Amino acid sequence: MRVSKLFTKTLKNAPADEVAKNAQLLIRGGYIHKEMAGVYTYLPLGKRVLEKVMQIVREEMNTVGGNEISLTALQHKDVWEASGRWSDEVLDVWFKTKLANGTELGLAPTHEEPLTKLMKNYISSYKDLPVYPYQFQIKFRNELRSKSGLMRGREFWMKDLYSFSRDQAQHDEFYEKISEAYDHVYERLGIGDITYKTFASGGSFSKYSHEFQTLSEVGEDIIYVHEGKKIAINEEVYNDEVLADLGLSKDELVEKKAVEVGNIFTLSTKFSDALDLNYTDESGASQRVFMGSYGIGPSRVMGLLAEHFADDKGLVWLVNIAPYTVYLVSIGEKGSAEADKLYEELTGMGIEVLYDDRDERPGAKFADAELLGIPYRVTVSDRLVESGEFELVQRVDGAQETLTHEALVDRLKQL
Amino acid sequence: MRVSKLFTKTLKNAPADEVAKNAQLLIRGGYIHKEMAGVYTYLPLGKRVLEKVMQIVREEMNTVGGNEISLTALQHKDVWEASGRWSDEVLDVWFKTKLANGTELGLAPTHEEPLTKLMKNYISSYKDLPVYPYQFQIKFRNELRSKSGLMRGREFWMKDLYSFSRDQAQHDEFYEKISEAYDHVYERLGIGDITYKTFASGGSFSKYSHEFQTLSEVGEDIIYVHEGKKIAINEEVYNDEVLADLGLSKDELVEKKAVEVGNIFTLSTKFSDALDLNYTDESGASQRVFMGSYGIGPSRVMGLLAEHFADDKGLVWLVNIAPYTVYLVSIGEKGSAEADKLYEELTGMGIEVLYDDRDERPGAKFADAELLGIPYRVTVSDRLVESGEFELVQRVDGAQETLTHEALVDRLKQL
Numbered sequence: 001m002r003v004s005k006l007f008t009k010t011l012k013n014a015p016a017d018e019v020a021k022n023a024q025l026l027i028r029g030g031y032i033h034k035e036m037a038g039v040y041t042y043l044p045l046g047k048r049v050l051e052k053v054m055q056i057v058r059e060e061m062n063t064v065g066g067n068e069i070s071l072t073a074l075q076h077k078d079v080w081e082a083s084g085r086w087s088d089e090v091l092d093v094w095f096k097t098k099l100a101n102g103t104e105l106g107l108a109p110t111h112e113e114p115l116t117k118l119m120k121n122y123i124s125s126y127k128d129l130p131v132y133p134y135q136f137q138i139k140f141r142n143e144l145r146s147k148s149g150l151m152r153g154r155e156f157w158m159k160d161l162y163s164f165s166r167d168q169a170q171h172d173e174f175y176e177k178i179s180e181a182y183d184h185v186y187e188r189l190g191i192g193d194i195t196y197k198t199f200a201s202g203g204s205f206s207k208y209s210h211e212f213q214t215l216s217e218v219g220e221d222i223i224y225v226h227e228g229k230k231i232a233i234n235e236e237v238y239n240d241e242v243l244a245d246l247g248l249s250k251d252e253l254v255e256k257k258a259v260e261v262g263n264i265f266t267l268s269t270k271f272s273d274a275l276d277l278n279y280t281d282e283s284g285a286s287q288r289v290f291m292g293s294y295g296i297g298p299s300r301v302m303g304l305l306a307e308h309f310a311d312d313k314g315l316v317w318l319v320n321i322a323p324y325t326v327y328l329v330s331i332g333e334k335g336s337a338e339a340d341k342l343y344e345e346l347t348g349m350g351i352e353v354l355y356d357d358r359d360e361r362p363g364a365k366f367a368d369a370e371l372l373g374i375p376y377r378v379t380v381s382d383r384l385v386e387s388g389e390f391e392l393v394q395r396v397d398g399a400q401e402t403l404t405h406e407a408l409v410d411r412l413k414q415l
Numbered sequence: 416m417r418v419s420k421l422f423t424k425t426l427k428n429a430p431a432d433e434v435a436k437n438a439q440l441l442i443r444g445g446y447i448h449k450e451m452a453g454v455y456t457y458l459p460l461g462k463r464v465l466e467k468v469m470q471i472v473r474e475e476m477n478t479v480g481g482n483e484i485s486l487t488a489l490q491h492k493d494v495w496e497a498s499g500r501w502s503d504e505v506l507d508v509w510f511k512t513k514l515a516n517g518t519e520l521g522l523a524p525t526h527e528e529p530l531t532k533l534m535k536n537y538i539s540s541y542k543d544l545p546v547y548p549y550q551f552q553i554k555f556r557n558e559l560r561s562k563s564g565l566m567r568g569r570e571f572w573m574k575d576l577y578s579f580s581r582d583q584a585q586h587d588e589f590y591e592k593i594s595e596a597y598d599h600v601y602e603r604l605g606i607g608d609i610t611y612k613t614f615a616s617g618g619s620f621s622k623y624s625h626e627f628q629t630l631s632e633v634g635e636d637i638i639y640v641h642e643g644k645k646i647a648i649n650e651e652v653y654n655d656e657v658l659a660d661l662g663l664s665k666d667e668l669v670e671k672k673a674v675e676v677g678n679i680f681t682l683s684t685k686f687s688d689a690l691d692l693n694y695t696d697e698s699g700a701s702q703r704v705f706m707g708s709y710g711i712g713p714s715r716v717m718g719l720l721a722e723h724f725a726d727d728k729g730l731v732w733l734v735n736i737a738p739y740t741v742y743l744v745s746i747g748e749k750g751s752a753e754a755d756k757l758y759e760e761l762t763g764m765g766i767e768v769l770y771d772d773r774d775e776r777p778g779a780k781f782a783d784a785e786l787l788g789i790p791y792r793v794t795v796s797d798r799l800v801e802s803g804e805f806e807l808v809q810r811v812d813g814a815q816e817t818l819t820h821e822a823l824v825d826r827l828k829q830l
Contacts, residue, residue, distance in 0.1 A: 069456060076450070114450065
């Protein structure tokens with residue numbers, strides 16, 4: 001993409017009411033635009049980052065047998081009344097609206113109920129189990145406060161997978177498998193080392209659920225971390241009983257702030273009871289379907305990555321998340337001609353290049369490259385053209401090299 | 416994808432209240448699920464078709480310089496009051512809701528206003544123009560009636576591109592370019608021959624807009640078609656003045672029912688006036704930005720394709736829209752072993768195969784292949800394995816061939 005064809009620009013300032021560092025950086029870089037607290041538009045660069053996060057999650061969900069679908073935001077109240085979650089007292093984040101004829105509707109804050117009802121069309125025998133539908137969908141949650149940028153949205157992207165199993169044993173097998181898939185997701189996102197599988201409350205139907213918590217000074221959750229075992233306990237269940245259960249003692253654990261980047265949850269038969277979702281077993285007996293739910297918020301993850309991979313000059317994306325791998329800067333007339341050629345060559349090789357072809361001071365281009373956090377900057381100037389060389393600078397540490405054309409292309413090919 | 420891993424099944428019947436053929440077929444095939452009138456969940460096969468339609472549109476929008484973004488559903492009323500469209504009398508399809516603190520919000524039925532406001536951050540000089548942001552987004556429209564399946568949704572996917580130009584001349588140039596891009600979209604969707612660029616009302620700011628209307632007996636629009644010139648006139652502007660304008664006479668035109676599959680619209684300065692979107696020209700003078708909007712509904716298009724490409728056995732997708740290219744049927748024990756190998760081989764080559772590996776009667780598998788409308792069916796039976804052959808059947812005309820392994824693979828590679 002040529003910067004001259006990209007409609008966004010870097011901005012001097014984020015809106016005054018934006019207090020979260022992730023949103024400040026992303027707004028200044030032109031990645032996102034704030035519509036209102038907790039509601040952000042994804043601009044071209046931001047859309048690319050979000051898609052890359054989602055693609056990593058998608059690949060891992062497909063690996064464990066996920067079937068991608070797309071449920072609806074508009075919801076009839078009947079299925080939610082069946083589970084007892086239509087009431088604003090029970091679920092306090094509803095946005096509600098009405099059809100023209102006055103019928104009340106809700107905007108889905110999650111999708112257990114409509115999916116459970118839908119599955120009644122497709123599950124009748126033990127042979128139909130297990131199955132794992134999932135989706136990336138915009139969720140609506142009417143949060144009282146939303147001051148954490150992309151990390152707590154009122155309208156945000158969620159990946160939610162639901163498992164439908166014949167019994168606890170079949171469920172448990174998948175639960176372990178998807179737990180590992182979640183580990184892979186966070187490793188690929190570059191936060192594997194600071195993300196802890198965390199024991200949390202299981203609700204009414206199972207003893208524990210598990211959260212994936214990433215250590216962060218801006219986190220809203222408190223967890224107690226065992227670094228050696230790479231596990232943690234959420235403060236909500238940090239008590240003697242749970243410590244005994246897990247064979248841990250308080251003096252091995254360290255209190256940390258963290259951001260919940262995913263959770264996996266045993267639902268048992270809560271929703272299949274409410275909505276009468278059954279299967280027939282080998283003996284012909286009717287049995288309740290055993291369920292689980294598994295969430296990751298790609299927009300929250302994107303906010304966390306922006307918060308974590310940043311320095312005083314701006315964002316510092318890893319290659320597999322960055323909107324583009326290379327920020328190509330042209331300086332001068334000969335530099336521009338040479339940069340045009342290099343841009344065509346690199347994009348032809350499938351390398352993702354953001355080409356700053358503007359008629360701007362080099363300093364301004366370099367500052368934009370840094371704020372945007374593109375991993376590699378390649379500079380082509382009149383001076384460098386004369387010596388047949390290219391300057392390569394790494395965003396993460398500023399390491400600078402001068403390379404021949406061949407050496408440069410070789411290097412970029414390997415990223 | 417193995418059918419045994421796909422959670423959907425073909426259904427005997429669509430819901431009794433579903434009167435549209437497109438939705439009946441898509442529901443019976445397990446492509447979509449009806450949440451309520453005009454609100455459909457996309458199941459795995461349906462999601463794939465929708466994505467293929469969207470990818471064709473995306474490629475054509477990128478070709479004319481589009482920048483993909485994603486705006487928000489939740490909307491503050493201020494920008495809509497500025498344009499006079501917040502009132503339910505002016506825009507009669509609003510879904511409205513409220514923040515927890517009581518602030519009224521709307522669910523975007525379209526996005527001119529928020530995007531125009533957003534662009535104030537990025538447009539200040541004539542050098543910033545023209546630009547073409549676009550998105551695929553779920554739109555919410557509180558339609559009184561919604562009985563046409565995917566063709567008239569209350570919650571549906573829309574591609575909307577907006578052009579920001581310095582003046583009418585720069586606008587007109589793009590308007591012609593995107594009109595051609597729309598032609599390419601409909602050609603690639605296989606409906607180029609029955610889709611007419613149709614003169615329609617231009618609203619208050621320009622004489623005409625243009626709709627792309629596809630002939631269909633279930634269409635809700637009436638158009639008057641000139642087959643030779645491949646243009647049409649919407650009945651709303653079918654009068655002597657317009658006929659004279661276009662140099663057409665009534666006896667050359669034929670009345671037809673049609674479905675609007677896209678529209679392109681000159682907005683002029685309607686929204687830049689309302690929201691004060693300006694740029695500075697070469698002389699330093701402030702000028703209003705000149706706008707246009709360009710819509711295609713991928714979910715409506717999918718409904719139209721399902722309606723149009725179908726016969727009494729079910730759907731008949733074209734290869735580039737079909738969720739899978741090949742429906743692989745195994746029959747018998749040796750047939751299954753051979754089909755397993757063929758499935759791995761074909762998917763390894765990048766061919767999209769839906770492999771019916773179920774323990775089912777051949778007749779049931781064949782009927783599903785037909786209902787689902789997968790373009791090519793390949794059968795591997797015990798009998799065929801003995802002769803080292805494969806049966807290939809085309810969905811569109813039932814043409815049947817018996818091929819060697821090499822000939823089969825060669826043929827499928829070329830699709």
